[in-house]
Amino acid sequence: MVDRRILSRLGTGILGAGLTAALVAGCGGSASGDELSIVGFAVPAEGNAAVQEAFAETPAGEGVSWLTSYGASGDQSRAVANGQPADVVHFSVEPDVTRLVDAGLVDQDWNSGPNNGFLTDSVVVLVVREGNPENITDWEDLARDGVEIVTPNPGSSGAARWNILAAWASVLQKGGTEEEAAEFLESVIGNVAAFPGSGRDATTAFLDGTGDVLISYENEAILGKQQGEEYEYIVPDRNLLIENSAAVTVSAPETAQAFLDYALSPEGQAIYARYGFRPLRHLADRVEVGEVDGATDPADPFPEIAELYTVDDDFGGWTAVVDKYFDDDGVITRIIQNSGLN
Structure with a gap:
């Protein structure tokens, strides 16, 4: 198994937004044949990698492989607008997604769901x-x-x-x-x-x-x-x-939306919580947070x-x-x- 934390760090802030690191979601070949790319801001790299790994254990994610690129949110958004491939984008602020809507790369209704376009809080x-x-x-x-x-x-x-x-x-x-x-x-x-x-x-x-x-x-x-x-x-x-936005691009395969749906589920949000993110407000009552290592009070991590x-x-x-x-x-x-x- 590839250590995706290491590779995510390699993709953070080195040579700007252009550097991508290959991540394999499981050992062996890809059952679906899908290789997805995620472009995002640097902070959630580890949380995203853990969600990708859990998604690989589901039928929709079996065998999916990943390319990742992480850096400053605005720089990453501009890179995608200028042609960097992306199936899933995860940015710090909403305008970095709306830039891609204006460029025709993300659907106008990307933020119409119950999460309002947000993936991490x-x-x-x-x-x-x-x-x-x-x-x-x-x-x-x-x-x-x-x-x-x-x-x-x-x-x-x-x-x-x-x-x-x-x-x-x-x-x-x-x-x-x-x-x-x-x-x-x-x-x-x-x-x-x-x-x-x-x-x-x-x-x-x-x-x-x-x-x-x-x-x-x-x-x-x-x-x-x-x-x-x-x-x-x-x-x-x-x-x-802090509400961080995420979307799939218009050219992304269906597997990309399946990944985002999983990341937005109570199961996905519980994984992000282990990395210090607060569950999205509309799901808070359904997410089992448990103790969070590293919090000031692990038993009450989100005061x-x-x-x-x-x-x-x-x-x-x-x-x-x-x-x-x-x-x-x-x-x-x-x-x-x-x-x-x-």
């Missing part, structure tokens, strides 16, 4: 050094003098957009104004010590010793602890639900959050978010440009 966390030497407890601590932050670049990374939007939302959630949110974010961005291209690259930079706090996904923090990394993480009580915003309910959807915050003249884009970070 998470929340934003603050990862700190073991013992929490800077005493980071909440969002406000990120604006303190002398605190060095690692977070990915929203120009290439969907993870960065979730991180920064969550920081912005934290001000609104305690009754602050948009102006106060902008002032707070200016202070946070002013403390950024590293601005890597993807969420996974940001994690690597932090583990290599950069910064005092990493703004990250809950699932990414849990996965690192599963792999033996020594740090702590804080789940802020004012937070943003309830007092104030949890969503992009659709509280920001008007991703089109409005991009227009207001992240386009060339967006509020957050201007803050980053004025800081000198690129």
Whole structure:
């Protein structure tokens, strides 16, 4: 059996989006003859690989082989739009799928099901050094003098957009104004010590010793602890639900949709939960989570959050978010440009 975790890592951030690694879902030849390609953002590589392996044990997935490519979400989406083969795409933010809808590569109704086009859920966390030497407890601590932050670049990374939007939302959630949110974010961005291209690259930079706090996904923090990394993480009580989008392309064989259906089933969602992803909200009551190794409390891995915003309910959807915050003249884009970070 090929070690798909190793191969998924080989496909992450090396030579950009163009590198693919062959993964075989079982020993021997392919019973169906289907070789599927999945192109995605870096963070769920291990979870996807585990779901692929479980799918191979079903009649629909028997003998299916895989090609994978992982990297920064925006870069991966643009690569598919420019011709990189993909049967399944799994991106950090919805606009990276709608880019492919506009290109005629994904159906217009890709997000019409009960999952609204989402495959994996998470929340934003603050990862700190073991013992929490800077005493980071909440969002406000990120604006303190002398605190060095690692977070990915929203120009290439969907993870960065979730991180920064969550920081912005934290001000609104305690009754602050948009102006106060902008002032707070200016202070946070002013403390950024590293601005890597993807969420996974940001994690690597932090583990290599950069910064005092990493703004990250809950699932990414849990996965690192599963792999033996020594740090702590804080789940802020004012937070943003991270909803990662997935779709099959119009040219994909039926097996690709069968895989996505399996990944969206309670069984598939339970596998993602083992890798630190929160079950999709409409399936939460049907997913057996159990203990999750690497969580702060493995018996209660996904603590309830007092104030949890969503992009659709509280920001008007991703089109409005991009227009207001992240386009060339967006509020957050201007803050980053004025800081000198690129």
